[in-house]
Amino acid sequence: MAEAAYGLSINGEWRDVASEPHQSLLEVLREELRLTGTKVGCNEGECGSCTVLMDGKPVLACLILIGDAIGRDVLTIEGLSRGGQPHPLQQQMVDLGGIQCGYCTPGIIMSSYALLQKQPDPTGDDVRQAIAGNICRCTGYTKIIDAVRSAAAEVRGRS
Ligand code: FES
Numbered sequence: 001m002a003e004a005a006y007g008l009s010i011n012g013e014w015r016d017v018a019s020e021p022h023q024s025l026l027e028v029l030r031e032e033l034r035l036t037g038t039k040v041g042c043n044e045g046e047c048g049s050c051t052v053l054m055d056g057k058p059v060l061a062c063l064i065l066i067g068d069a070i071g072r073d074v075l076t077i078e079g080l081s082r083g084g085q086p087h088p089l090q091q092q093m094v095d096l097g098g099i100q101c102g103y104c105t106p107g108i109i110m111s112s113y114a115l116l117q118k119q120p121d122p123t124g125d126d127v128r129q130a131i132a133g134n135i136c137r138c139t140g141y142t143k144i145i146d147a148v149r150s151a152a153a154e155v156r157g158r159s
Pocket residue numbers: 039040041042043044045046047048049050051060061062063
């Protein structure tokens with residue numbers, strides 16, 4: 001199939017890519033734009049490791065055809081840091097042991113980031129619900145939930 005040109009808004013920047021129409025947003029992010037923070041797990045919508053935000057809502061990038069990302073604001077894990085500093089969600093995940101192998105972590109952080117935009121003071125159940133589509137094989141989730149709630153408190157303290 002022939003390549004086509006696509007203009008995408010990624011992490012607040014306009015990016016031009018050449019891609020075949022059947023390619024997924026996940027493939028384009030990782031292979032064309034080298035934004036490899038978004039992970040490939042199942043590649044069929046089951047694991048959540050490819051979660052990014054599109055117009056503020058979590059989506060599975062492996063299930064989004066590249067043409068469906070045109071005109072939408074895409075936010076990836078690379079877009080969360082500010083001035084070289086990690087977002088509190090990233091830092092708390094490290095500090096509180098919410099990361100082991102780390103493969104699920106970018107997706108979990110993106111789902112959690114979307115949660116904090118609408119619920120700045122989430123309960124444990126709020127976090128569990130927000131990350132229900134993100135599979136972690138390592139941590140047992142408890143430390144992840146603690147890290148998200150701790151990051152939420154840090155974000156609230158800054159505002
Ligand atoms: S890689 Fe997209 S849901 Fe698993």
